[in-house]
Amino acid sequence: MSGFMQRDEVFDFVKPQVDPRLNIDKSILLYLEGISVSFDGFKAINDLNLYLKHDELRCIIGPNGAGKTTMMDIITGKTRPDCGTAFFGQTIDLLALDETAIAEAGIGRKFQKPTVFESLTVQDCLELAMRQPRDFWSLYQAKSQPHERRKILDVAETIGLQDHLPRLSGDLSHGQKQWLEIGMLLMQQPRLLLVDEPAAGMTHQEIDKTAELLRSLAGTHCVVVVEHDMDFVRTLSDGGGTVSVLHQGSVLAEGSMDQIQNNTDVRRVYLGEDN
Numbered sequence: 682m683s684g685f686m687q688r689d690e691v692f693d694f695v696k697p698q699v700d701p702r703l704n705i706d707k708s709i710l711l712y713l714e715g716i717s718v719s720f721d722g723f724k725a726i727n728d729l730n731l732y733l734k735h736d737e738l739r740c741i742i743g744p745n746g747a748g749k750t751t752m753m754d755i756i757t758g759k760t761r762p763d764c765g766t767a768f769f770g771q772t773i774d775l776l777a778l779d780e781t782a783i784a785e786a787g788i789g790r791k792f793q794k795p796t797v798f799e800s801l802t803v804q805d806c807l808e809l810a811m812r813q814p815r816d817f818w819s820l821y822q823a824k825s826q827p828h829e830r831r832k833i834l835d836v837a838e839t840i841g842l843q844d845h846l847p848r849l850s851g852d853l854s855h856g857q858k859q860w861l862e863i864g865m866l867l868m869q870q871p872r873l874l875l876v877d878e879p880a881a882g883m884t885h886q887e888i889d890k891t892a893e894l895l896r897s898l899a900g901t902h903c904v905v906v907v908e909h910d911m912d913f914v915r916t917l918s919d920g921g922g923t924v925s926v927l928h929q930g931s932v933l934a935e936g937s938m939d940q941i942q943n944n945t946d947v948r949r950v951y952l953g954e955d956n
């Protein structure tokens with residue numbers, strides 16, 4: 682039998698593509714430099730500089746209105762900055778791409794509320810995510826290939842839902858839905874994962890599992906978590922993660938959770954202490 686007919690083999694041409702233009706020779710996956718954006722004269726992002734390594738877990742904290750969501754919107758192409766540069770690796774100019782092209786280049790975003798397809802099974806949700814944006818109906822028309830099934834199983838195992846593949850996603854717990862949505866992002870093989878307040882509304886046990894999942898993804902991905910829950914941030918950043926504090930649209934401080942909690946500027950503006 683020719684190699685072409687050996688269906689168990691994963692051929693390069695059927696593997697989801699990581700953008701061939703992505704160059705992370707310097708280990709930096711995301712460069713944001715001198716970014717500013719104003720809404721009706723109000724500077725939501727103000728000369729922001731942020732550098733993310735290709736394999737790190739970065740927590741972004743900051744008071745309400747600090748610019749966290751706007752920063753994510755700029756990275757994903759939802760909001761265009763007034764000035765500055767945003768590069769994915771050394772070669773991909775994010776400001777030259779639209780939202781779809783940015784997602785295809787390898788940036789996945791998970792919003793706070795889970796948005797899984799409640800009437801589909803976990804298996805189908807993962808399969809659909811792998812096939813997007815090609816064709817929703819391909820899910821029903823084409824039988825999945827062995828390499829696709831393997832990938833679904835791998836991801837299901839990563840997110841701890843390997844025993845729930847036949848279940849309707851609408852029947853999952855809130856935490857499981859959040860993990861499924863992370864799994865759906867993983868099916869598209871992103872290099873950068875932007876995750877907005879994943880712990881909100883979860884039980885303690887689910888929070889611990891989520892921290893474990895996100896930490897396990899760093900190393901092979903860059904994971905950025907925007908979070909208000911400081912206990913969760915501490916758990917996430919234990920073991921070397923960096924925390925960046927946004928304030929008035931700029932990075933006020935960066936470091937380990939201990940460094941951040943002892944930083945006088947942070948205590949003053951973020952925790953509301955005078956000194």
Ligand SMILES: Nc1ncnc2c1ncn2[C@@H]1O[C@H](COP(=O)(O)OP(=O)(O)OP(=O)(O)O)[C@@H](O)[C@H]1O
Nearest residue numbers: 720721724725743744745746747748749750751752
């Ligand atoms: N489309 C918009 N039009 C006008 N103002 C906006 C717009 N988007 C954001 N802002 C303002 O920009 C500032 C930063 O908002 P942003 O949502 O990025 O902050 P945040 O740090 O995510 O806050 P939160 O923690 O409350 O979600 C806020 O003052 C907000 O009101």
